[in-house]
Amino acid sequence: MNELTKRYGSAVAVDDLTFHVKPGQVTGFLGPNGAGKSTTMRVILGLDRPTSGQALVNGRRYAEMRRPMREVGALLDAGTVHGGRTALDHLRWLARSNRIGKDRVVSLLELVGLAGVARKRIRTFSLGMKQRLGIAAALLGDPDVLLFDEPVNGLDPDGVRWIRELMRGLAAEGRTVLLSSHLMSEMERTADHLVIIGRGRLIADTSVRELVGRFQRGVLVRSPRAGELAEALTTRGATVVTEPDGRLTVTGLDAVEIGDLAAGRAIPVHEVTPHTASLEDTYLRLTAETTAYASSPERTAR
């Protein structure tokens, strides 16, 4: 994504957005409703034209690919498939028109857990089943790059866990996985990296670990020799505050470093608790401003 901007009339859906998605990891694409995630994915897939800037996959625009399904697989809106067809017919038709072997259809129906309903019409499927079918379609061409827009919509807890494991498995195979959601709780356990947007703009492009670290509020440490430990920690560059109950709040060193330092000096430690704002809190704090703005049209009008 390079300086991508997409306007619909006077409304800006995506605003000068630049980020790169790496292979071998799951990248969570997060933002409140209306942040511009679907629009970005539609532009990547050539379904919408950018107003300016560009979205490239493997250095090329989607329209320039000779066999796009073999390069990029996508699940956008699972509800748009032809309801009169069976799951098997739908995938066979997609395979035929993209010169993909029939065997692959059967193995994918098994992979997504739809083998037993392959000959049922799609209109009888639940939303979760349609999501599974959409995922099978995305994987049909065995592409290295995969885009999933809110894939857990409509799935039960088993389905959510299945998606999580599937995404992690695809990334472990070295594929590039971009997964959108408006819920941080989902991403926390699935993604390695996060791209967070709000009102079409980039808010954060960071690893999950870095984001946790950024909002760490220190490590709480309890020791019967707190004074001695505080002195040792301060010497190592940490900032130490002694709490009224005698515990120490340490910043500047993480729990592992504190534990190792104490062990090295044979100072007993009875508690080491990192105090981290949850990722959910962090995400809400990061996006609060954009959400408030977006939900107050009278303010944007001025």
Ligand SMILES: Nc1ncnc2c1ncn2[C@@H]1O[C@H](COP(=O)(O)OP(=O)(O)OP(=O)(O)O)[C@@H](O)[C@H]1O
């Ligand atoms: N075809 C369109 N015409 C006009 N405005 C549009 C169109 N598509 C999207 N928008 C607007 O662009 C903005 C971004 O929408 P988009 O669907 O990309 O957000 P999103 O992050 O995917 O949100 P959600 O989580 O709700 O799906 C919204 O304000 C939306 O109303």
